[in-house]
Amino acid sequence: MRECKMKNKENEGVNVRVTRARARAMKASSTNQNQNQNQNVVGVGLTDVTNSSHLKRFQTSNFQEKEGCKKRKTKVASDRVPLQVLTTQEDVKTELAKEDSSKKEMKVSLQPSVEMESLLLLTQDSVSSPNKDVNMICEKLRASAGLGIVDIDSELREKDPLIWSSYAPDIYNTIHVRECERRPLANYMEKLQQDINPKMRAILVDWLVEVSEEYKLVPDTLYLTVNLIDRVLSQRLITKQRLQLLGVACMLTSSKYEEITAPQIKEFCFITDYTYSKEEILKMEREVLNLLNFQLAVPTIKTFLRRFIQVAQTSYKVVYAELEFLANYLAELSLVEYSFLQFLPSKIAASAVLLARWTLHQSEHPWNPTLEHYTNYKASELKNTVLALLDLQLNTEGCCLNAVREKYKQQKFKSVANLSAKPVESLF
Structure with missing residues (x-):
């Protein structure tokens, strides 16, 4: 009877005397249950993250992010473990040394990716680098600097400090290079x-x-x-x-x-x-x-013509409207002719300015050091293009397509289509 009452009391949760062996057994079983619960929690958390739709945003982190995931797993599992308290100064130094060594390892692991990135950048530069014609243009631009030419941009800055002329040299040096790209055949x-x-x-x-x-x-x-x-x-x-x-x-x-x-x-x-x-x-x-891959920002003849006319106007005390209209007229004539695709847009623009100046003033040479500097062409380099433009101006082939000519015969353009130049062979 006494034994039966004791068993009933144990079942009802009444305090009984616990031996040391019984205590160790109870502690071991409770620890195993906690570990199993922690593992289940971690497993569920990783499954949720893997199935999350936000994972696609981080697919580019590759190897290092995977390593970070492993470290996060370890960290989550170790959160349930009691933290060790660093009681001595030696323990603190030891932990700091471990952190320094881990940072160095991370830096070493990152170094190959940095080298690879720089290699890719160099490869891209080499692929997109201009050809030898572009390099020659840059050399000519540097060689023509500082020859006592007129600084047209400084004059514009004095008139209007807010004007973009401060950037003009860099802009036009760049488009001189870019015109060699995206050219039609x-x-x-x-x-x-x-x-x-x-x-x-x-x-x-x-x-x-x-x-x-x-x-x-x-x-x-x-x-x-x-x-x-x-x-x-x-x-x-x-x-x-x-x-x-x-x-x-x-x-x-x-x-x-x-x-x-x-x-x-x-x-x-x-x-x-x-x-x-x-x-x-x-x-x-x-x-x-x-x-065309949506590549619409290309330098055309008009891009250069606007700058070259501005340079040519420095030779006159006042703005010469006929010069601008005549140069634009010659440039638009070249648009109609398929044969002019063999010339760079900047060369056509420079030749139009030279021929316009020669048509309006034949008492002096139409080319000067300032024009040579800003156009990056000597007069001798423009000979073939100028001769081709002169044929269009004189209409030597009797072309019946007169839309450009009729346009520039109007009084608002000073009727520059009625002008004609004398032979230009002596200029070269």
């Missing part, structure tokens, strides 16, 4: 195109000149339009039925890039007499942009 008609020819291209550009006048577009839009057309024709086979569609789509894209208020698509449908629908124009625009 000079022989794409012979190399790629099968259904169109230079005459068809000339008719298209001549018509686009009329369109730009009709909608009062800025000159940069016209120059960029022609640049986009030539770059597309250098890479994609185009039939003659889609040539006008390409021209319209390129002008629409250029208008969006250059104009404050670009013409609407319905207006481009109208000027083609609804030959192409709105959907066809938008589809062609997407094809052009994807083909």
